[in-house]
Every structure is written in C-alpha cells, then in structure tokens.
Amino acid sequence: MKRKILLSALFFPAVMAFGQQYGGMWIPTEVNEKEMKELGMKISAKDIFNPEKASIKDAVVQFDGGCTAEIISPNGLLLTNHHCGYDNIQSHSTVENDLLTNGFWAKDINGELPNPGVTVDFITDIKEVTSQILAGTEGLAGSDLSKKINDNIDAYKKSQKTESYQSISVRSMYYGNKYYAYVIETYKDIRLVGAPPSAIGKYGSDTDNWVWPRHTGDFSMFRIYADKNNKPAEYSKDNIPYTPKHFLPISIKDKKEDDFTFVFGFPGRTTEYLPAIAVEKIMNETDPAMIAVRDVALKTLDEKMRVDPATKIKYAAKYARVANYWKKWIGEVEGLKKSNAVEKKRLYEQTLISKNPAIKTTIDGLNAKYNEQAPYNLHKAYYSEIVRNSETFTLAGIYSNYIKAYEDDKMDAKSLESLKARLNEIYKDHDAELDAKVTAKIxxxxxxxxxxxxxPKDFDQLKTENRNIGMMENLSKISMITGRSNDDKNIAKNIDKAFADQKTLVENLKKDPLIQMFGAFKTSYLETTDKQVTTLQADIDALQKTFMAQQMETDKDRKFFPDANSTLRVTYGKVKGSDPRDAVSYGYQTHLAGVLEKYIPGDYEFDLPKKLINLYNTKDYGIYKDKTGDVPVNFTATNHTTGGNSGSPALDAYGNLIGLNFDRQWEGTMSDINYDPKLCRNIMVDTKYILFVIDKYADAKWLLNEMKIVK
Structure with missing residues (x-):
C-alpha cells in the first residue's frame, strides 16, 4: 500500500494541480475526448475531425511540407508563422524592395504573389489499416519483415480509388504495432497575401528563441487558389480563391488563466515511450557532447563578432542556426533532470514488470543493447556535430561527394547547377580564417x-588548440576549397570557371589537403562507428516495438497516443503561466508594453518600425486591447507541441482561433522525450496582436472584412 502511494506521488504530482497527465499528440480520430471535456472543451470530437462532413480538420493544412497553416476566411485565406513563410517572403525580395525588412501587404486580391513549388495538404480521411499491412508478417523479422510490410502498403494503396489530386500515405504508429492510412489532397497555387516586417515577425529572433517572456508577431498570410470547380490546379491567372468546407472564426475575447485550449497541426517527431536507459544516455552523454561542440563553435564565432561589425552581420544567421538546437538541448537536459525523468521511467518499468513479468526480459534486452551502443552513439554525436559546425569540413564533404558523383557519371547538368548554387550560398558569407579557428578548436x-x-590515424595529435589553429590556417592557405589561397585554383573566386573543366578540377580536388583530411575522418567513422550504430539500432527498434506493445497491453489505466511523426494530431491543455525555477514565476501573457521595453534602435533583433512605436505612444489600439488596456502579444499554455507545430492554430473550447503556435518555453523543451505539465509550455501569438498588426499597422482592413471575428 505504501509503495502505491509513493508511486502515485512520483508519477502524478502535477495531475491535481493541472488536471492533465501525459500531454499527448492524438490522432484526430482517436482523441482523448473525456479528458478534453474535463479540462473544459465544449465541442465534440466529431466537430474536430469528421470525414463525412465539414469539421475543423477542413481548415487545417500542412504548409509546404513542414509547418502547419489554417484557413481563416471563406476565400481560402491562410495564416501561418512568419518563419514558415520566410523563404517565400525572401524570394520576392529585392535590394530595392526588401519585403523581409519592409513587410508586404497586398492592396487587393490582384496584388497577391504566386509561389511556385509551394503546396498545402489537406487530410480528408484517416483509417486504421493494421490488419491489412501486417497480414502475412507472422514469424518474419529484419529485411524480410520490412519487404512484406512495404509490399502490403503498395497493395493497399493500389486497392484504393483516388482522384488525380489525391494521394494515400500509410504511416507506422506505436513503433510498428499499428498502421494508419491518410487520404491527402494537395493544392499547388498558393499566393503570398501579407507579412509584417521582420522587426515584428522575427522580433527578438536569436536572443529570445526558446525563451519566455516573448514578444514576437510570428505570422504571415497566404491564400489557396483552385480551378473554377474548386479543385487543386497548377498556378494559373484564371484560378480563383479556394472555397473551404470550413474556416476558423477568430476570437478576440480576453484570455484567462486555466482557459481550455487545443492545438491542431502536424508535429514532427517525439519519443515519449523510450525506456529509462535511453533517456539516461541522452541526458548524460549525447546531448552534453553535442552541446560541448556547439559551445566551442559559438564562443569562437562570438569572439570575432563582438569586435568586428562586418563579421557580426555576415555570421548573424549562421550563429543563430548553431545556437538554435544548442539552446534547445541545454533546456532539454535541464528539464529531464528537473522532472526526474529517468527515475520516473525506471519506477514505471518496475510497475509494469510487477503486472507482467515478461516485460523484464524486454527491459533487460534494451538495457544491454543501449549500453553496447553507447560508445558508438557518443562518437556519432561528436562526429556529426564537428562536420555540421565546421564549414571547412562541410565544404570538404560537399567536394568529396562531388568527386564520387563525377567518377560514377552521376553529375548531370541539373545536379551541377544545384551544387554550384549551394557553394555560392556558403562562400557568400564564409570567413576562412575564422572557420579555421572554429575547426581547430572543435x-x-x-x-x-x-x-x-x-x-583516425594522426588525429590524436590534435589535442592542443593553438597547435591546431596554426595547422588549419596553413592548410586553408594552400587548399583550393576555403577561399583563402591566392592562386587560380581558388574555387571561391570563380565557381563557374572552376567547374568548366571538371576532369582537371576532380584531379586537383583529390590532392587537396583538407579534402584528404576530411576523407580520413569520414573513413574512420564509417569503419569504426556507422555500421555498429545502425546494426544495434535495428535490434533496439525490434525490442522497442515489443516494449510498446507490452505497455499498451499491461497498463489498462492509461490511454496511449502514438509518438509524433509529421501526421495530423490534436494536443490540448490550459492557458497557463509557470514557475520553472525557485523564486522565478512567469505570467501567461505578454503585452505591447513589453515589446517597447526590449526596443533597441538599430539592433538586428530588437529594432522596431516607427509606426508601431507611434501606435503604442498614442495608444491607438482599437478593439484589440484587453482588460489591462494594452494589446496582448504572446501567451503560453500546457499544449504538448514540437517542431512542425509551427503555424498550428490554437483554439478555444468552442473551436475558435485564439492564437498561432510558434515555439516552446526553454525550461520545457524536454517535452519531446518526457512531457511534464508543470514545466512544458507552448508559446503562441495572440489573435488580438495579429489583427492589431493587420488593422492598425498594415491598414489592410480588406482582409479583416473576409474574416469572422468573435468579439
């Protein structure tokens, strides 16, 4: 009896306070409706996803293969994040008309800008097809099992009738224990309608990334176009705005702490059901290794960026990319430790074993395999991060792949142009001397x-930074790939000229000292680590599939959801602030006053447009202020989100749009592995701020006239 009380206290300390146990990324046809209604939802699960008639799912799309977007008008108007639309906004920008800096707002429907290649995907139906996909797989394992499953998937797809604009995707869930088929409709004419300047849409970009309090207007607007029959079509001037089956009303009601909210979108990847041993390895070994490499790289970049304004400008985006997951992993490690994740998982495993002794064999097998894989995984973490954070090795890797493709006669004209474009992109902002220092130190x-x-042979001589710096600087001066040498072989000087004679180029590249050095590094990794990691992971995956099945069979009191895998999901929670550390408390809402508090004139992260400052100074807020008299900007809730949820709609108890998901709070980034409602918060742009910017800042009232605004 005492043990049961102890386990309850360890497992569910947050349940009484938050009314939410596990978070969850639920398949829309299998949502945890009971708990959602207990938390305050007023609509039904059928209102969220119904393949037979219009439902909220008809307003939610996967945007351009990665983010989420939602339809907010009867004329196919789409809302997503600024960072999701960033590449498209950039593609329309010129030196004379920089839309990233200035923002863009079409004056009417004729001013909307096409985006070739951009698509949105609707999910029109979801069916469980486990029995069809696993038919005839009994007793099979390894490649035989994979082949049979793939054959069954192909057979299932061929058996289904689809339109030309439809496709079927069959996805594995619960580590291969279940399979689901998704019917997808793809629209291909997507036009840019509006975007605030980066000073609003990307406000606080690097410093505030993963951070709360936040003050970012991270939104942009597009429109779906269709043919005259409202069906998907390639871009044409004759296409018309798409008429959706459903669009989201937009609520500008004030938010209160503990209000119910749910997020509907396409989360990328989570691993909630890993055994304790796997979480322990992530927390104590692989995450710290990756953090350590990026620590060195970031400090080296920062040293020069602080004293050289030109380098600060040149490396701002690169620094941000490196810092992004560095910051995330630090928060992940801290969150796993603070939430006592490993010990909770061990106790849960013991509870499962007490109910089903067969699980001990599975756990013992997982422990043995993870321990065997650990040194290889650790080496993989270091190797991968060094290649990723050394532009010198990145270039050497690109040229090594080029040499092989050329010699295998696989470098056609299209591939060559793509390669040259990538090299141009790297060399454009490349500082060979600075990168030599980064490479030497890591x-x-x-x-x-x-x-x-x-x-690798001779790499044990690289333990001293200063010795390495001298060596790397000397090598980069004689290498043709870094852009430092002054001879005619310097590729960075003229890429087109260098590739004009590919036979000679390949001969010279093979002799390049940095390509040879990288080659030794890569060969050693492939010989000592790559196959070992892959082989052991196959064993782990088979055991994890068994463990997942055993959890679902044994824990009858728990309602399980599958890990995220970029398929359509529902997650839910409550509007909530947080107390992440001793004596640190965060409110759930930020306001326009906080935007001005961070304002630094001329800064690349915290500058502001004059018009926004004037709106604040004159308090010209219209209907968008809340009970405080200020305009709410961002808010947090306990929704369980991850990458891919960017741009997802945050909805209230009645299915009205109240926010736009764009990030997570740093202290809870371990939610990909261990969701804890006490620490995990998603961050959203308030719909009041979105409409305030469209109305008062952009003066794009014609867009507001399309929307259904709930006051």
Whole structure:
C-alpha cells in the first residue's frame, strides 16, 4: 500500500494541480475526448475531425511540407508563422524592395504573389489499416519483415480509388504495432497575401528563441487558389480563391488563466515511450557532447563578432542556426533532470514488470543493447556535430561527394547547377580564417573527448588548440576549397570557371589537403562507428516495438497516443503561466508594453518600425486591447507541441482561433522525450496582436472584412 502511494506521488504530482497527465499528440480520430471535456472543451470530437462532413480538420493544412497553416476566411485565406513563410517572403525580395525588412501587404486580391513549388495538404480521411499491412508478417523479422510490410502498403494503396489530386500515405504508429492510412489532397497555387516586417515577425529572433517572456508577431498570410470547380490546379491567372468546407472564426475575447485550449497541426517527431536507459544516455552523454561542440563553435564565432561589425552581420544567421538546437538541448537536459525523468521511467518499468513479468526480459534486452551502443552513439554525436559546425569540413564533404558523383557519371547538368548554387550560398558569407579557428578548436575537443579506438590515424595529435589553429590556417592557405589561397585554383573566386573543366578540377580536388583530411575522418567513422550504430539500432527498434506493445497491453489505466511523426494530431491543455525555477514565476501573457521595453534602435533583433512605436505612444489600439488596456502579444499554455507545430492554430473550447503556435518555453523543451505539465509550455501569438498588426499597422482592413471575428 505504501509503495502505491509513493508511486502515485512520483508519477502524478502535477495531475491535481493541472488536471492533465501525459500531454499527448492524438490522432484526430482517436482523441482523448473525456479528458478534453474535463479540462473544459465544449465541442465534440466529431466537430474536430469528421470525414463525412465539414469539421475543423477542413481548415487545417500542412504548409509546404513542414509547418502547419489554417484557413481563416471563406476565400481560402491562410495564416501561418512568419518563419514558415520566410523563404517565400525572401524570394520576392529585392535590394530595392526588401519585403523581409519592409513587410508586404497586398492592396487587393490582384496584388497577391504566386509561389511556385509551394503546396498545402489537406487530410480528408484517416483509417486504421493494421490488419491489412501486417497480414502475412507472422514469424518474419529484419529485411524480410520490412519487404512484406512495404509490399502490403503498395497493395493497399493500389486497392484504393483516388482522384488525380489525391494521394494515400500509410504511416507506422506505436513503433510498428499499428498502421494508419491518410487520404491527402494537395493544392499547388498558393499566393503570398501579407507579412509584417521582420522587426515584428522575427522580433527578438536569436536572443529570445526558446525563451519566455516573448514578444514576437510570428505570422504571415497566404491564400489557396483552385480551378473554377474548386479543385487543386497548377498556378494559373484564371484560378480563383479556394472555397473551404470550413474556416476558423477568430476570437478576440480576453484570455484567462486555466482557459481550455487545443492545438491542431502536424508535429514532427517525439519519443515519449523510450525506456529509462535511453533517456539516461541522452541526458548524460549525447546531448552534453553535442552541446560541448556547439559551445566551442559559438564562443569562437562570438569572439570575432563582438569586435568586428562586418563579421557580426555576415555570421548573424549562421550563429543563430548553431545556437538554435544548442539552446534547445541545454533546456532539454535541464528539464529531464528537473522532472526526474529517468527515475520516473525506471519506477514505471518496475510497475509494469510487477503486472507482467515478461516485460523484464524486454527491459533487460534494451538495457544491454543501449549500453553496447553507447560508445558508438557518443562518437556519432561528436562526429556529426564537428562536420555540421565546421564549414571547412562541410565544404570538404560537399567536394568529396562531388568527386564520387563525377567518377560514377552521376553529375548531370541539373545536379551541377544545384551544387554550384549551394557553394555560392556558403562562400557568400564564409570567413576562412575564422572557420579555421572554429575547426581547430572543435577538433581539439574531439581528440580529447573521444576514445582512441575511434580516432583516425594522426588525429590524436590534435589535442592542443593553438597547435591546431596554426595547422588549419596553413592548410586553408594552400587548399583550393576555403577561399583563402591566392592562386587560380581558388574555387571561391570563380565557381563557374572552376567547374568548366571538371576532369582537371576532380584531379586537383583529390590532392587537396583538407579534402584528404576530411576523407580520413569520414573513413574512420564509417569503419569504426556507422555500421555498429545502425546494426544495434535495428535490434533496439525490434525490442522497442515489443516494449510498446507490452505497455499498451499491461497498463489498462492509461490511454496511449502514438509518438509524433509529421501526421495530423490534436494536443490540448490550459492557458497557463509557470514557475520553472525557485523564486522565478512567469505570467501567461505578454503585452505591447513589453515589446517597447526590449526596443533597441538599430539592433538586428530588437529594432522596431516607427509606426508601431507611434501606435503604442498614442495608444491607438482599437478593439484589440484587453482588460489591462494594452494589446496582448504572446501567451503560453500546457499544449504538448514540437517542431512542425509551427503555424498550428490554437483554439478555444468552442473551436475558435485564439492564437498561432510558434515555439516552446526553454525550461520545457524536454517535452519531446518526457512531457511534464508543470514545466512544458507552448508559446503562441495572440489573435488580438495579429489583427492589431493587420488593422492598425498594415491598414489592410480588406482582409479583416473576409474574416469572422468573435468579439
């Protein structure tokens, strides 16, 4: 009896306070309706997803293969994040008319801008097809099992009748224990309607990334176009705005703490059901290794960026990319420790074993395989991060792949143009001297931290940073790939000229000292680590499939959801602030006053447009202020989100749009592995701020006239 009380206290300390146990990324046809209604939802599960008639699912799309977007008018008007539309906004920008800096607002429907290649996907139906996909797989394993499953998937797809604009995707769930088929309709004429300037849409970009309090207007607007029959079609001037089956009303009612909310979108990847041993390895080994490499890279970049304004400008975006997951992993490690994730999982495993002793064999097998894989995984973490964070090695890798493609006669004209475009993009902002220092320092870290059995020949001599710096600087001066040498072989000087004689180029590249150095590094990794990681992971995956099935069979009190895999999901929670650390409390809402508090004139992260400042100074807020008299900007809730949920609609108890998801709070980024409602918060743009910017800042009232605004 005492043990049961202890386990309850360990497992569910947040349940009484938050009324929410596990979070969850629920398949829309299998949502946890009971708990959603207990938390305050007023609509039904059928209102969210109904393949037979219009429902909220008809207003939610996957945007351009990665983010989420939602329809907010009867004329196919789409809302997504600014960072989701960023590449498209950039593609329409010129030096004379920089839409990223200035923003863009079509004056009417004729001013909307086409975006070739951009698509949106609707999910029109979801069916469980486990019995069809696993038919005839009894007793099969390994490649035989994979082949049979793939054959069954192909057979299922061929058996279904689809329109030309439809496709079927069959996806594995619960580590291969279940399979679901998704009917997808793809629209291909998507036009840019509006976007605030980056000073609003990307406000606080690097410093505030993963951080709360937040003050970012992270939204942009597009429109879906269709043919005269409202069906998908390639871009044509004759296409007309799409008429949706459903669009989301937009609520500008004030939010209160503990209001119910749910998020509907396409989350990328989570691993909620890993065994304790796997979480322990992530927390204590692989995450710290990746953090350590990026620590060195970021500090080296920062040293020069602080004293050289030109370098600060040149490396701002690169620094942000490196810092993005560095910051996320730090928060993940801290959150796993603070939430006591490993110990909770161990206790849960023991509880399962007490009910089903067969699970002990599975756990013992997982423990053995993870321990066997650990040194290889650690080496993989270091290797991958060094290649990723050394532009010198990135370039060497690109040229190595080019050499192989050329010699295998696979470098056609299209591939060559793509390669040259990528090289131009790298060289455009490349500082070879600075990168030589980055490479030298992270190689020293690698040589000191990696077991000698993994280190390539002569790499054990790279343990001293200063020695490495001299060596890398000398090599980069004679290498043709870094852009530092002054001879005619310097590729960065003229890429087109260098590739004019590919036979000679390949001969010279093979002799390049940095390509040879990278080659030794890569060969050693492939020989000592890559196959070992892959082989052991196959064993782990088979055991994880068994473990997942055993959890679902044994824990009858728990309602399970599958890990995210970029398919359509529902997650839910409550509007909530947080208390992430001792004596630190965060409110759930930020306001326009906080935007001005962060304002730094001329800064690349915290500058503001004059018009927004004037709106604040004159308090010209219209109907968009809340009970405080200020305009709400961002808010947090306990919704369980991840990458891919960017741009997802945040909805109230009645299915009205109240916000636009765009990030997570740093202290809860471990939610991909261990969701804890006490610490995990998603961050959303308030619909009041979105409409305020459209109305008062952009003066795009014609867009507001399309929308159904709930006051």
């Amino acid at each position: 190689l020293a870290l690698y040589a000191n931290k990696t077991s000698t059995r993994f280190i």
